[in-house]
Amino acid sequence: CKSGIASEDSPKSVFPAVIGVPKQKGIMVGSGKKDDYIGDAAKARRGVLIIKYPLEHGIVTNWNDMEKIWAHAFAAELRVDPSEHAVLLTEAPLNPKANRERMVQLMFDSFEVPAFYVAIQAVLSLYASGRTSGIVIDSGDGVTHTVPIYEGYSLPHAVLRIDLAGRDLTHWMAKLLQQAGYSFTTSAELEIVRDIKQQLCYVAENYEKELAGAAANAAALEREYELPDGNIVVVGAERFMCPEGLFRPDMLGREMAGMHQTCYNSIMKCDIDIRKDLYSNIVMSGGSTMFSGIAARVQKEIESFAPPSMKIKVIAPPERQYS
Numbered sequence: 001c002k003s004g005i006a007s008e009d010s011p012k013s014v015f016p017a018v019i020g021v022p023k024q025k026g027i028m029v030g031s032g033k034k035d036d037y038i039g040d041a042a043k044a045r046r047g048v049l050i051i052k053y054p055l056e057h058g059i060v061t062n063w064n065d066m067e068k069i070w071a072h073a074f075a076a077e078l079r080v081d082p083s084e085h086a087v088l089l090t091e092a093p094l095n096p097k098a099n100r101e102r103m104v105q106l107m108f109d110s111f112e113v114p115a116f117y118v119a120i121q122a123v124l125s126l127y128a129s130g131r132t133s134g135i136v137i138d139s140g141d142g143v144t145h146t147v148p149i150y151e152g153y154s155l156p157h158a159v160l161r162i163d164l165a166g167r168d169l170t171h172w173m174a175k176l177l178q179q180a181g182y183s184f185t186t187s188a189e190l191e192i193v194r195d196i197k198q199q200l201c202y203v204a205e206n207y208e209k210e211l212a213g214a215a216a217n218a219a220a221l222e223r224e225y226e227l228p229d230g231n232i233v234v235v236g237a238e239r240f241m242c243p244e245g246l247f248r249p250d251m252l253g254r255e256m257a258g259m260h261q262t263c264y265n266s267i268m269k270c271d272i273d274i275r276k277d278l279y280s281n282i283v284m285s286g287g288s289t290m291f292s293g294i295a296a297r298v299q300k301e302i303e304s305f306a307p308p309s310m311k312i313k314v315i316a317p318p319e320r321q322y323s
Helices: 040-044 063-078 097-109 121-128 166-179 187-200 207-216 259-268 275-279 294-305
Strands: 019-022 049-052 087-091 116-120 134-139 144-150 160-162 223-226 232-235 282-285
Touching: 019 040, 019 063, 049 187, 063 097, 087 097, 087 121, 097 116, 116 121, 121 134, 121 144, 121 282, 134 259, 134 275, 144 259, 144 275, 160 259, 166 187, 187 223, 187 232, 259 275, 259 294, 282 294
Parallel strands: 087 116, 134 282
Antiparallel strands: 019 049, 134 144, 144 160, 223 232
């Protein structure tokens, strides 16, 4: 969850959209224990909490929890009174209309905001990169989508979405680590897996070649990660096998096109006259595009689909985890 003030360059606050509920009921009266913890406070106490996610694949599934997260963003993070400020909120494309209506209702009724606007994340990401035409590959925690934009207008008929993103990769990483002899099952342990994924994983430019290299010399790939209890997890080929799921969803047992194929399919749904502009302005955004090597891999994959004479340019801005 990113929140900030419109005049500033980057978000004032970035915290995970999670809520933690104590596993056991407190027995000490007046011990200062809270009913729930939000964001980083929940992550810090994850060992004694049940971690809940109010967002599933970009869609709000628990409105009470979502309201608490927004209230936390206004009061604790931004320290503003929402009734005195207009609010801009972003959403994933192809979200249900009912979701948006409930969002609007909450903002006006519960937070009493004077004005409210809902924008598509990908369009704002393109503007942030200084372009008005291009195609955005946006991959966050719950959903990945490709949005072609021409002269500031998104082309809804060519927007494609795959419900595979960061959280799915975290579960996939947990499965890979389980095969290596490490067990991570609880919601708190999955947060540790997420941290391992963010710190150690990278995208292989050539998956088969990387796999062969790992088989020949496993030690060269291995990195150590220290768990909170002091134990060490050794991560090897899992480092590139995990993010490969974005390009090969079948590894996760999903029947869908990969990120690169979805991008190409989106471009092909657009008018032939604007494809050149889209190919030369492929902008990556979202936390799940932060893997090292992902831009080079997307470039290579799109080049294999596109006409040989076509100029392909993939832009991965350094601040893309905020977009």
